[in-house]
Amino acid sequence: MENGYDTQALKAKARRHLWMAYQPPEPFGPDGGPPVLVAAEGTWMVDSDGKRFLDGVSALEACIAGHIRPELADAALRQMQQLEFLDVFRYASPPAVELAARLAEITPGTLSRVHFTPGGSEAVETAIKVAMQYHRLGGRPGRYKVITREGAYHGCTFGAMAVDGDYFGTRTHLYDPLPGFGRIAPAPYRYRCPHCSDQPQCTLACADDLEQVIMAEDPETVAAVIMDPCATASSVSIPPPDYMPRVREICDRYGLLFIVDEIITGFGRTGKMFASQHWDLKPDIMTLSKGLSSGYMPIGAAVVDEEIAQVFMESPEGALSHGQTYGGHPVACAVALANIDLIEREDLPGQAADKGDYLLRGLKALRHHRTYGDARGLGLLCGLEFVHDQGSRRLPDDPRAAGYHMRSICQDLGLITLTLHPGNVLFLAPPLTISHAEIDHMVDILDRALGRYEERYL
Numbered sequence: 148m149e150n151g152y153d154t155q156a157l158k159a160k161a162r163r164h165l166w167m168a169y170q171p172p173e174p175f176g177p178d179g180g181p182p183v184l185v186a187a188e189g190t191w192m193v194d195s196d197g198k199r200f201l202d203g204v205s206a207l208e209a210c211i212a213g214h215i216r217p218e219l220a221d222a223a224l225r226q227m228q229q230l231e232f233l234d235v236f237r238y239a240s241p242p243a244v245e246l247a248a249r250l251a252e253i254t255p256g257t258l259s260r261v262h263f264t265p266g267g268s269e270a271v272e273t274a275i276k277v278a279m280q281y282h283r284l285g286g287r288p289g290r291y292k293v294i295t296r297e298g299a300y301h302g303c304t305f306g307a308m309a310v311d312g313d314y315f316g317t318r319t320h321l322y323d324p325l326p327g328f329g330r331i332a333p334a335p336y337r338y339r340c341p342h343c344s345d346q347p348q349c350t351l352a353c354a355d356d357l358e359q360v361i362m363a364e365d366p367e368t369v370a371a372v373i374m375d376p377c378a379t380a381s382s383v384s385i386p387p388p389d390y391m392p393r394v395r396e397i398c399d400r401y402g403l404l405f406i407v408d409e410i411i412t413g414f415g416r417t418g419k420m421f422a423s424q425h426w427d428l429k430p431d432i433m434t435l436s437k438g439l440s441s442g443y444m445p446i447g448a449a450v451v452d453e454e455i456a457q458v459f460m461e462s463p464e465g466a467l468s469h470g471q472t473y474g475g476h477p478v479a480c481a482v483a484l485a486n487i488d489l490i491e492r493e494d495l496p497g498q499a500a501d502k503g504d505y506l507l508r509g510l511k512a513l514r515h516h517r518t519y520g521d522a523r524g525l526g527l528l529c530g531l532e533f534v535h536d537q538g539s540r541r542l543p544d545d546p547r548a549a550g551y552h553m554r555s556i557c558q559d560l561g562l563i564t565l566t567l568h569p570g571n572v573l574f575l576a577p578p579l580t581i582s583h584a585e586i587d588h589m590v591d592i593l594d595r596a597l598g599r600y601e602e603r604y605l
């Protein structure tokens with residue numbers, strides 16, 4: 148018994164009763180169990196045996212503000228003592244109203260109407276429904292397809308899953324027939340890009356690929372394009388400077404809505420409040436979650452452009468056919484408001500820009516490893532790609548297994564990371580409050596991890 152927790156007893160109960168995300172009911176073997184985390188502070192998390200881990204991924208990309216910030220706990224407690232919950236379909240709470248107004252103010256362009264959800268997948272569902280209904284209300288019922296990108300992840304509910312770009316190539320076939328509106332286009336991926344990986348400047352051929360897909364589908368059948376701007380799930384791919392403006396142009400040319408999924412990139416992660424601002428991009432709908440509350444409460448949002456909302460306002464059929472009991476939960480909204488205050492007060496976007504550059508320099512310094520492939524990132528959203536060997540850029544023979552081994556080594560060395568599609572990219576997105584010394588520590592662990600991986604598995 149360490150830390151007041153009986154790890155073995157907790158693992159035994161988990162083996163018996165806990166069915167974890169994306170796992171079979173009992174994936175840990177007869178004596179195993181999930182690592183159990185019991186506490187956190189700043190950039191650190193502690194397990195039930197008292198072992199400390201550097202949190203390299205902000206606990207599923209959410210914890211922008213760092214762990215255990217008293218101001219966020221206070222905001223939750225204050226709201227719980229005043230009005231813990233209400234019928235969110237028929238009544239509004241001050242935190243929901245204030246948060247909607249605040250999001251309208253800080254998001255780019257003329258995004259102005261906010262629908263709150265309990266999480267990210269439901270925000271994506273909302274965005275898809277709004278896009279389809281928008282075209283229907285405008286007399287274009289044939290426009291129902293949504294173009295996503297290869298390897299994209301936009302969520303796990305049926306609608307969101309229909310626009311997952313065959314993430315890990317394993318899941319959607321289990322549920323066929325899925326809602327049939329998702330279509331997949333290639334994403335830019337400079338390290339292996341068929342168009343431009345050997346050129347100093349990326350061409351815009353990837354954006355043109357997207358246009359080809361739209362043309363092949365017939366633009367008159369397409370409602371929207373959805374993108375996570377940095378293609379996080381498919382290995383963190385930072386688009387070349389002209390890519391997003393070109394996509395915007397293509398959407399406008401064919402009358403498509405552009406849904407920008409900032410569930411990971413929002414709230415300072417990439418060095419600006421929203422990644423869209425790197426390219427002066429004006430989305431038609433933006434989806435948000437994770438950093439919206441820094442993970443302190445579950446909340447998501449779809450923020451819709453004023454002109455689109457206007458079409459709904461002018462139609463007798465303009466009611467949104469969506470709503471969930473816990474969408475716009477007052478405690479979650481109160482925490483999100485306090486979180487945005489904190490992000491602005493501490494200039495977390497500026498901190499992410501500065502520390503992101505520092506982290507990226509550290510990652511690039513690992514190129515002496517023969518398995519080092521590429522390091523890339525924007526702000527504190529980085530990917531470290533490891534390969535069979537640097538010269539050939541070949542993928543490891545089994546990228547998913549390689550990713551599993553590398554992640555386990557990092558965990559043994561005290562670093563929590565994730566691996567991204569197809570498995571051989573380590574994801575590094577720590578809380579934006581991480582210190583430079585902690586970044587050094589993270590890079591030192593990665594250095595040792597690559598060495599250990601090469602020794603054991605090559």
Ligand SMILES: Cc1ncc(COP(=O)(O)O)c(C=O)c1O
Nearest residue numbers: 266267268300301302375410411
């Ligand atoms: C870009 C993106 N969109 C949507 C989602 C789905 O969010 P949630 O897990 O809250 O349903 C995720 C989750 O990781 C995501 O990364």
